[in-house]
Amino acid sequence: MKKINFAMGIHFHQPVDNFDHVFNEAYEKSYRPFIDVLERYPAIRVTLHYSGSLLEWIENNRPELLKRIADLVANGQVEMMTGGFYEPILCVIPQRDSIGQISMLTEYLRDKFQTEAEGMWLTERIWEPHLPGILHDAGVKYMIVDDTHFRYAGLLEHQLYGYYSTEDEGKVVYLFPSSERLRYSIPFREPHETIDYLRSLATDEGDRILVYGDDGEKFGLWPETYHLVYEQKWLERFFDTLIQESSWINITTLGDARKNISSHGRVYIPTASYREMMEWSLPTESGSLFEDVLNEVRANGKDHYYKPFLRGGFWRNFLEKYPESNNMHKKMLRVSNKVAELTEDSRIQDVKNKKGSKGKPMDTGTSDTLNPLYIGKCVARKGDGLPTNIYEANLELWRGQVNCPYWHGVFGGLYLGHLRAAVYRHLIAAEVITDSSKYGREGWIEAETLDFDCDGSDEIIVTAPDISFIVDSHKGGMLTELDHRPSASNLLNTLARRQEVYHKKIISNTHGGHSGGGPSSIHDIVKSKEDDLHLYLHYDTYRRGMLVDHIFGNGTSLENVMQNKHEEIGGFPWLPYHPVIKDIKNGKAIILEGEGIVYGSRIRITKEIRLENSSPDMVINYKVKNVSGDKTDIWFGPEFNFAMLDGKSDFCKYYIGKTPLEDSCQKSKGESKDVSSVGINNKVIFTDITLYFSKKCTLWRFPIETISQSESGFEREYQSSTLIPHWRFTLDNGLEWTVDIKLMLRKI
Structure with a gap:
């Protein structure tokens, strides 16, 4: 037999x-x-x-x-x-x-x-x-x-x-x-x-x-x-x-x-x-071509013959395909190094003398560093055999290494804001433990320049007890991460709207569903969880973050800005900004300068971000100067994208002044005039965010929503709330316009 x-x-x-x-x-x-x-x-x-x-x-x-x-x-x-x-x-x-x-x-x-x-x-x-x-x-x-x-x-x-x-x-x-x-x-x-x-x-x-x-x-x-x-x-x-x-x-x-x-x-x-x-994992254009090749091979009945020689990309491609994934990954590596440094500096002999759960000394290895096998055993035993800070730092770090939010396929993964938020929550918690052990809990600011995202250009990282942020000076001088440490939240944890290979299925199957009489593999399901999703397919040409500088064309409206179909004058979201780190009294200042051509005039935007040791607040001073050229009309607006996790409920509300908006949920859109301050009260992450403007502005607000696939079908996902205060003014040659913006963050 x-x-x-x-x-x-x-x-x-x-x-x-x-x-x-x-x-x-x-x-x-x-x-x-x-x-x-x-x-x-x-x-x-x-x-x-x-x-x-x-x-x-x-x-x-x-x-x-x-x-x-x-x-x-x-x-x-x-x-x-x-x-x-x-x-x-x-x-x-x-x-x-x-x-x-x-x-x-x-x-x-x-x-x-x-x-x-x-x-x-x-x-x-x-x-x-x-x-x-x-x-x-x-x-x-x-x-x-x-x-x-x-x-x-x-x-x-x-x-x-x-x-x-x-x-x-x-x-x-x-x-x-x-x-x-x-x-x-x-x-x-x-x-x-x-x-x-x-x-x-x-x-x-x-x-x-x-x-x-x-x-x-x-x-x-x-x-x-x-x-x-x-x-x-x-x-x-x-x-x-x-x-x-x-x-x-x-x-x-x-x-x-x-x-x-x-x-x-x-x-x-x-x-x-x-x-x-x-x-x-393939880039979208390559992925679409690869899908065409596979379909052609299958149509010719050669699938089995060619299968061993047809392969897609490489998992690490996700880190290039999605900069937001790369940001999490490099944050994780940075925090891991901090945790390793904390572990290295601990009193090894005290740990070696501690008893395991069965009363026997636990094996830490023969080196002067804690053996990873030993640390893993101790963390499984709720920290038995480790100093509390090392146990908690490793536990939080490892929780921040869960794979799901770092990539996207048939499951929502990276597109799910609450999963990304969980990664940041644990990584920030681990980082706070390491920094507190090194610097104490108050009265310090660290500013450093390094190639954080490994793209060949340096970023600036500023860290203080209550706040931490990353500035990408080579891409618009924007903030790509803003950690409010008391709530362990990256407030810029958003995702840009990008074309995906499967979007063409949404366009051709707006009411589609899989055919057949029974369940299908999730890889074969083609259906939308709501009608007309194709109407929400808008794509961003820049990464969403904070202090993304715009000079708008005359035909700009809230609607075409929402769809990223507006006219960008001067190309400031993509320009390199010259960075300077400066010591100020009780703090640090980051000065960023970028220049572009606006209607034939050379326009310089300077933004100075100031952070003081004893304050959780950030002050941004903007200067817009006509460096050379004729009198020029300017329509200027810096963009803020706050990831609030909840787009629909009353747990997250907009307010202007001290009054909630009539339509105050994070998925709302609209224009408000003569605004001196705007805020978001978020009871999901227990944080209140307020922006104060030294000059009254017109304010646009709208949600960033992506269209992605999941195991149950195509769906619309809230990513963040976009706020764009904007001003219109005229600059003669050599003159400049200024405004101060204060960002206040409070735990509630």
């Missing part, structure tokens, strides 16, 4: 600080019912991975589920996998953090499930060739990647039914290829189709293994799957069918497969992820 081995690796995850209702829905539709069914089938053995952020939520809100999973582990039915605790992309965070996060989850699993996890779930299966050394040092023995990875390495179809060793610097880990075919058929095709596929691969030797590895949320949480998987009993029928065929299908865990089946040899995998991720 021909036989085959079959292993299932199921991954469950929710990002850090996702909405509680999302956790609850996922629990009721997927996490609990999956275990309900699994408990009734003791012959079905699976390998499970739960991210640490999800495990923490379950422990705090549904602890009974942890006990049930622990019983399945004890009975040998479930094998648990480790990974980065907060589900980071391991190859783009510092090695010390990768090892620490893996150690943290391994220790957590050891404590909660009394198991030693040797396998690892690789976040988004994002692979880079240097990973084996890191994983080996973290105690990882094996993991799942896609069979796509192996195809890119040159392996043929018949070579994909086993596992392989790989190494870096002689440090070995083992890789199992997960079937893309099963990823698309489970649970969307009838169970017998998977059985037929297994039968076609079975051999007399019985030494092949077929691996299915995918997200657990597709069992109930993905659109329409709850009805299919549980109400129509797809999962039970699948398990019943596997058991009926168990005379020739050996249902195994990945760990047992590694122990009982010989490796097929050595392999070296190029940079890769699953196929769709690599397509999403």
Whole structure:
């Protein structure tokens, strides 16, 4: 009789600080019912991975589920996998953090499930060739990647039914290829189709293994799957069918497969992820061309033939595709270095002498730095064995490394403001801990010039106890980040409106939905969550931030500014500004100067940003000067984009003077005249923002809304609230116009 081995690796995850209702829905539709069914089938053995952020939520809100999973582990039915605790992309965070996060989850699993996890779930299966050394040092023995990875390495179809060793610097880990075919058929095709596929691969030797590895949320949480998987009993029928065929299908865990089946040899995998991720990472124009190529290949019936040689981009492309993602990533690296410096400066001997939870000294390694493995164990144990500030700083840093907000594909990811806000909240909290340990809690300002975003040009970073900001002097002298540290919020956490490959589907399918009689994979769903989304497809030509300087053309209106279709005179949003950092009494001043041609005259805009040691307020002095040329009419307005997270409710209100606007929500738009001050009262982040103007202005306000795809369809997302105070004046040659703007931030 021909036989085959079959292993299932199921991954469950929710990002850090996702909405509680999302956790609850996922629990009721997927996490609990999956275990309900699994408990009734003791012959079905699976390998499970739960991210640490999800495990923490379950422990705090549904602890009974942890006990049930622990019983399945004890009975040998479930094998648990480790990974980065907060589900980071391991190859783009510092090695010390990768090892620490893996150690943290391994220790957590050891404590909660009394198991030693040797396998690892690789976040988004994002692979880079240097990973084996890191994983080996973290105690990882094996993991799942896609069979796509192996195809890119040159392996043929018949070579994909086993596992392989790989190494870096002689440090070995083992890789199992997960079937893309099963990823698309489970649970969307009838169970017998998977059985037929297994039968076609079975051999007399019985030494092949077929691996299915995918997200657990597709069992109930993905659109329409709850009805299919549980109400129509797809999962039970699948398990019943596997058991009926168990005379020739050996249902195994990945760990047992590694122990009982010989490796097929050595392999070296190029940079890769699953196929769709690599397509999403391409720049939009290239991505559209690549989609055309794929469609042509499929139309010619050559898909299978060319598949190994057609691949998209590289995950790190997201950092170039979306500057806002790069900003988070470089912020994370900066904070990680600060946390490492704090850890390095701690009293090592005091830590080494502390006892672990079992009364034995914990191993910190032989070097004079705290070993990342040790730090991970201690953080899993709520800081036992670490100074409080080091424990809290590492915990906050690692939470800020959760992958979801750093990229965008079929899930909202980067487009979801609350997920980006969570990253900044934790990174800011970690940074405050490190800075407070170094400088104290008040009376200091640090200003430095460095290439923060790694684009070859320096930025200016100013940090004080209550506020921190980044100035990009080479792109309009704008602020790209403004951290209000008491609320741990980046108030400029917005996202520019950019063209995406899938936008052409919105235009051609404004009322579309997927066809067919049942649930589809989220990769195949084409539908909009509201009508006429194409009317909101506007694209920005500059990055949204603060102090984006505009000189408007005569035909400018609120409406065409909202759509970014107005006339920009002088090109100030894109011009390089000359920066100077100056010491002032009790503080710092950042002076930025840019020049452009406005109706034939050379116009200079100078903005001076002043920050004092003892004040959380920022004062901006603007000077607009006609350096040379004829008398020139100027229509000047600096742009502010405040990311308020909530565009619709009464939790975030506009006010002018001290009076709320009649339409005060953040999605409102309008023009107000003779304005001396404008503010936003935000009860989501408990912060009040007020702008005071030394000269009365006309004020435009409008929301920045993006159109993005998610697993349930195309949707409109609020990103930020744009405020543009503007003034019209005339300048003779040599004359200048000035205005002072005071930004006041208060915790409420």
